[in-house]
Amino acid sequence: MKTVDVDPGNTAYSILIDADSLSGFGEFVKERFGKIDGAVITDETVDRLYGGELADSLEAAGHDCGKLVVEPGEESKSPEAAKNLYRDLVHMELHRDSFILAFGGGVVGDLAGFVGSTFLRGIPVIQIPTTLLAQVDSSVGGKTAVDLPEGKNLVGTFYQPEAVFIDPVVLETLDPADVRSGLGEVLKYGLIWDEELFQKVNGNGDLFEDFNDQAELEGIISRCCEIKAEIVTEDERDRGIRQILNFGHTIGHGIEAGAGYGEMKHGEAVLWGMIGESWISARRGYLSQESLEEIVSALRGFALPPLPADLSEERLLKYVKLDKKVRRERINSVLLERIGGEAIVKEISESEVTAAWDYLTELGEG
Ligand SMILES: NC(=O)c1ccc[n+]([C@@H]2O[C@H](COP(=O)([O-])OP(=O)(O)OC[C@H]3O[C@@H](n4cnc5c(N)ncnc54)[C@H](O)[C@@H]3O)[C@@H](O)[C@H]2O)c1
Ligand SMILES: [Zn+2]
Structure with missing residues (x-):
């Protein structure tokens, strides 16, 4: 307990x-x-x-x-x-x-x-x-x-x-898709805040198939709650640091909404979004190429679902922008400097979004 x-x-x-x-x-x-x-x-x-x-x-x-x-x-x-x-x-x-x-x-x-x-x-x-x-x-x-x-x-x-x-x-x-969806958020906490959590989940895929190690599960779930609690306590009204919880969500929301809600589970779209935003982080030189590869292989290891088949670049971009427009935001995104920390909020350009999308579709085909 x-x-x-x-x-x-x-x-x-x-x-x-x-x-x-x-x-x-x-x-x-x-x-x-x-x-x-x-x-x-x-x-x-x-x-x-x-x-x-x-x-x-x-x-x-x-x-x-x-x-x-x-x-x-x-x-x-x-x-x-x-x-x-x-x-x-x-x-x-x-x-x-x-x-x-x-x-x-x-x-x-x-x-x-x-x-x-x-x-x-x-x-x-x-x-x-x-x-x-x-x-x-x-x-x-x-x-x-x-x-x-x-x-x-x-x-x-x-x-x-x-x-x-x-x-x-x-x-x-739970359905396997709902398990993956939750894992998207679990891995997110690891990536933005706690490398040990990331590695623990990464090396423990079976746990989320058979759910038989209850102590380990309690440990992982409580660590996630601790991290979220720590972040939201600092920023209850979502004005500052809480934004780092949106890692993977700029592109992820674009995929989720562009595909049509219900096509892909939220956390599954976030898994793809985290790969895209890690890729932008690496292209800007914030994140090492090595860490990017580690993230990609870890997230793909959790049986990422295929990208929505008929989601075009234009449609993705439209939904990335729509999501932000409602909140009067620029296309802000959370970028990473390393696994487990230094998540920073930066404005990204449309061309970075589409370049990341090219990278994702190539990964999806490969
Ligand atoms: N308030 C927040 O901070 C916050 C954060 C993230 C997401 N959300 C919201 O959460 C919602 C998505 O939540 P979700 O992914 O849990 O979806 P959900 O509530 O639709 O649950 C997914 C499916 O699992 C079923 N289910 C629930 N528990 C089960 C169990 N133990 N065994 C078998 N089936 C079970 C449900 O009936 C449902 O069909 C979205 O509306 C999203 O906007 C809110
Ligand atoms: Zn989310």
């Missing part, structure tokens, strides 16, 4: 990482918050796999929680879904001391977090992330959001949960 404490100002909370702990969730909550009432918000897949175990554990500890289930997938991260949840919460008679338990991947975490942060002007939220991406990334840091047809995450809040409760054993049932 591991604990990571997060303290961004006046809203300290802990992240608990404990293998095989889901059945003890009810007791965990009782110890910290007493008997609670509230609503579990989850999706159909997670509910089918683990909903019974969570409900039993809540009931055994004497909590009084209803359940609201959304369809799996990004479409559920919508204002319409949020509105339906608000109305259900009213009918369930939730009040200001009731809890929202966000039980699922990043979609449920963002949606339920958003709903919890706005319902009755904000009620307590506990995150119980069940995908690798959610356990190492989206459940930590307090960003919540829903999407608009015009773009992802355009409406949201900064809202810290009361606690984050992680059971890595549930990762066993």
Whole structure:
């Protein structure tokens, strides 16, 4: 069992990482918050796999929680879904001391977090992330959001949960693509912050196929949470150092959006994006050729999915720029000086993006 404490100002909370702990969730909550009432918000897949175990554990500890289930997938991260949840919460008679338990991947975490942060002007939220991406990334840091047809995450809040409760054993049932997607973010932390983490994950591919070394998994997940917590604590509102968490995301977002959302998982696109941005780092002379090769071979070793077949250079560039335009940013990108550190935010040119894309498509063919 591991604990990571997060303290961004006046809203300290802990992240608990404990293998095989889901059945003890009810007791965990009782110890910290007493008997609670509230609503579990989850999706159909997670509910089918683990909903019974969570409900039993809540009931055994004497909590009084209803359940609201959304369809799996990004479409559920919508204002319409949020509105339906608000109305259900009213009918369930939730009040200001009731809890929202966000039980699922990043979609449920963002949606339920958003709903919890706005319902009755904000009620307590506990995150119980069940995908690798959610356990190492989206459940930590307090960003919540829903999407608009015009773009992802355009409406949201900064809202810290009361606690984050992680059971890595549930990762066993993830699709391989969702495992890779989470690994994209895990490797990102290694590359921008911690070479030892990068090497550990790199040499340990089997762990993310059979998930049988629970101590090792707890160690890797808690290290990622620690890194994210450290970075967001310094910069809760995303104005400065937090931007280094976007390593791989300038080109990655271009690939993800250019291919059409849903074609490629977010973290998979980020894996490709990190290769592209490492390549730009090396071309500018920040990163050694040797380190670039090490990064490329490591990331390709995690069975990178093929690049989207009909994604053209023009389309990629269009989406790279679109993503930035909404935020009134130039094409900023995070560049690396070495594996494990000195990540720096720099403006990159369109021609660097397209040259990196040429490099990626060649790699993809080779
Ligand atoms: N708030 C943040 O800081 C932040 C950071 C990164 C990503 N995000 C958001 O996270 C979302 C992506 O999250 P995601 O990748 O977890 O996607 P997701 O929530 O859609 O989960 C992926 C799939 O896995 C299923 N699933 C979840 N847990 C499972 C389990 N234990 N076993 C089997 N199947 C399981 C889900 O039902 C879903 O079909 C995006 O909307 C993204 O914008 C938010
Ligand atoms: Zn990401």
